[in-house]
Amino acid sequence: MTTSAPSSDAIAPAVVIGLSAVVVAVQGHEPKVFIVRGAEHALAAGVTSPNEDGDALPFGPFDPVQHKTLEEGLRIWVRDQTPLSPGYFEQLYTFGNRGRYAGQRDEAKRVVSVGYLALTHEKASAEKSERVFFGSWYDYFPWEDWREGKPRILQDAIEPGLKRWIAAGETTDEKEHRHLRAQVCFGTGGAAWDEEKVLERYELLYGANLVYEAIRDKGMKVDYVLVPGRSMLYDHRRILATAMGRLRGKLKYRPVVFELMPSEFTLLNLQKTVEAIVGHRLHKQNFRRLVEGSGMVEEVAGKKSAEAGGRPAALFRFRRDVLLERPAPGMKLSASLGA
Incomplete structure (x- = not known):
């Protein structure tokens, strides 16, 4: 039996590989992440930004012709978009869920992003620019900073929001599952707080529709107050959460x-x-x-x-x-x- 060769349209690339960098420095005893505001992260996949002035990580597409390796491509984008030259790079995770990019015009293409963690002690003059700067990662995750004790945002916004989300479960089993997730992630009900569960906490808030990205991505309108914290374009706050948890854990070994x-x-x-x-x-x-x-x-x-x-x-x-x-x-x- 013979089969016909696929047409040129059928073999057109369906996946675009993006490279994202979480570049971390500590300045004035504050953890900072390098932010590119209003950057053109559209790629070739027809992705458009829902907020051109939103905060994003240094990012760019992988070019299999120009870039010998993924890390080389990332270093080129970091060099082009920042004044930094980090020595330490580590691959974090590959993010490829459908719908990661709100505003994507070409739904036939999947944007897969390979996230990297980069560490530096450089003090870049660009931190004072309105377009590229070091921003405190606790501006994006204010509930993660326990240096002065339990953050008020937990009792004022997160715990009430999670209680409402738990109560909205359709079945007893679902409510119990949601309650357990809240305990494990946020230490409610006397459970211990695990500083490494940064991503799990963000994913829970996203799933409970308590952060701006969830409302934006799902096209929702809500009548309640969202959890405070700066949002980021695309799923870059999820990538930042992954880097924070990875670095916190890696310090120990x-x-x-x-x-x-x-x-x-x-x-x-x-x-x-x-x-x-x-x-x-x-x-x-x-x-x-x-x-x-x-x-x-x-x-x-x-x-x-x-x-x-x-x-x-x-x-x-x-x-x-x-x-x-x-x-x-x-x-x-x-x-x-x-x-």
Whole structure:
């Protein structure tokens, strides 16, 4: 039996691969993510922005002719859209759900985005621009910052919204399932808060129609107040949530925090950087003992910090030999609220 060859239309590319970068820095003890506002992220798939001035991640299409690898393509887009040159890149996840891009004109094409996490300690002058800048990632996820205790947004907006969503379940089983999800993700009912579940919490808020992206993507109109927090174009807030959870988890078994530090630093600045990322306070003495006993840092002989406002502190640097000495050097973190 013979079959006819497919027409040229039938073999036209149905998938467009996009490359998204979550470029993270810590500045002034605040975790920042590089934002490109009003960027042309339309690709060749006919994607249009519902809000041309919305916040987005550095992003661009993968060109199989010009880009030898996915990471090379991403580095080119980061170089073109930002003044940064991060050294650390890590692939996060591949995002390919249908309907990811509100406003996409060509529904025959699926936009698949490969997300990357990039870390840098560069302080770019572009942070003061209205179009490209470092924005605090807690502006997009205000419920993730527990450094000053439980965020009020949880009791004022999220917990009431989730209670309404749970009560709207059509069956007893559905209500119980929703209640369990809320407990696991947000620590309601006395359950523990897991700082790594950033994506799970965002997905729950999205599914409960409590964040702007859900209303936008589903074309809904609601008569209740949405959970505060800056929205992002397309599904870039979902990609940012993935990066936040990944980085929080990775701190515990890899020394990636030093990619965010200058070559020399005080232990206090190192602690403040870790606290900024994980979103809660750490016990100062325990942290110092942990770091000094881990073999990950060494004191810089004869040098002290020149920071004002107190006694000069000893300066330290990262010991890269620890990567050869231990298979998983990281920080076993424990919260100390109010410490």
